[in-house]
Amino acid sequence: MAVQLVAVAVALWVLAWVLGKTWVIVLPVLLAVIVCTVLWPPVRWLRSKGLPPAAAVLAVLVMAVGVIAGVVSAVAPAIVNQSGELAEQATAGIVQVRDWLGGPPLNISEAQLNSAVEAINDTLNSSSAQIASGLFTGVGAATSALVTLFTTIVVTFFLLKDGPQFVPWLRRAVGRPAASHVAELLERVWSTLGGFIRTQALVSLVDAVLIGIGLVILGVPLAYALAIITFIGGFVPIVGAFVAGGLAVLVALVANGPVNALIVLGIILAVQQFEGNVLQPWLQSKSMKLHAVLVLLAVTLGATAFGVIGAFLAVPVAAALAVVLRYYDEQVSLQATEADDPDHDDPESAGTVFQEEKAE
Known part of the structure; x- marks a missing residue:
């Protein structure tokens, strides 16, 4: 048993190494x-x-x-039509923030604000090499x-x-007898991937509609554009939702003030909590036949190991592996049944072979 575990661990390590080299x-x-x-x-x-x-x-x-x-x-x-207005409002918002910092309860003087700005400039200048490297x-x-x-x-x-x-x-x-098994596995994996894309599109659409309705009711500029960006961002886990939500809050803050921005933030957080904890796990567990906990764990593992791309690919990869394991379990059960009953014929396997021979 210990030798088998070591062999499996070595095989997984080799697979990870090959995947990294051929990524x-x-x-x-x-x-x-x-x-x-x-x-x-x-x-x-x-x-x-x-x-x-x-x-x-x-x-x-x-x-x-x-x-x-x-x-x-x-x-x-x-965006083009309202960009000028938003720029003006952003400038006014900066002035308001500066006035707020200079008033009670902070009472920060103008000299202190200028000193802070100079300190930031000095930090940026001293870090120019790192910034250039990052660029x-x-x-x-x-x-x-x-x-x-x-x-x-x-x-x-x-x-x-x-x-x-x-x-x-x-x-x-x-070649036979593996040909029919490979064809069946590919068909099942293909169907599972299609279910994943349809589910992701549905989840993104629900997010965009709910957040878009909230933005329209609150009178946030670019509400329709932000709703479209939210829908597109739904296909990029973690970063997409963060960027789209942050952009909506920023526009609301600049255009309508901090109270409106806080309400928008509350709407976005509520919708994302509903999506992440209820809608997405439930729909993906249905379409991919995966438990909701496995979906959440797969996304977490993929994001940790490979970042945004890993988070996006984690669920379909996990679903494909689940398809392979389920098919393997079916074949083991079938062989056990045939061993107990030698006269047992599997009509599904026979049909698959017949279709394969007919195709050939």
Whole structure:
């Protein structure tokens, strides 16, 4: 038993090492597979109407880019039209904060405020090397993100174009008797990933609607734009919700004052608590057949190990592993049943083999 545990631990360590070395390749592939679960239904429909695979994929990709561009064009005018007003209000807000700091109960003098500003400037000047290093690091991260995005788009194109040929090729490469098991596992994992994307979209939509209604009622500028940003941010766990919520509170603070901003903050916290503790775990546990506690633990582990990307990929990866374990348990139970009853025939397995032979 001890030898088996050591072997499993070594295997996990080797897997983690290989994953770390090949992460630059693995990440675009994982993202492309998730994107394909969203884009495959329209691609399949276009192909069923007689459109060539490459043309169908290009049409859907162009449509997806058009949708994203449409959302951006819908948000941009409101931001441009109200940016000047918000800038003026921000300046007035800074003056108010300075007056508040100079009045009771703090009674900070103007000399003390100027001294604090000078101290901040001195700190920034002394840390210029670190800031420059961080800037170049940020530029490198942005470049890496662009490369990952481009690779993801290319991999998505070929997966959508040649994806239907992958399973038959894999069947021939694996051979019997593993071919039917691999095909069944891929089908189940694909269905699970599709459920994850649909659930995430539903959760983000609920967040955007509830927060958007609150912003409209409170008269916060850019309410519709902030609601759209909230919906988009819902697909980026942790950071997306934090940035979208912080932006809404900042706009409310600048435009309507601190009381309004506190109310907006309360609405956002309430909605996020409802999402994180009730809606998301419940829906994802239903769509992925995972317990809510496992969903929360997977997100925490993924965020701790790989940051934002890890938090985003943690749940679908955990669900895929759960699919594999459940299928393994089914096969063990089936073999145990056949061992107890040699004359037992599994109609599901027979049907799978028949469909496989028919496909071939």
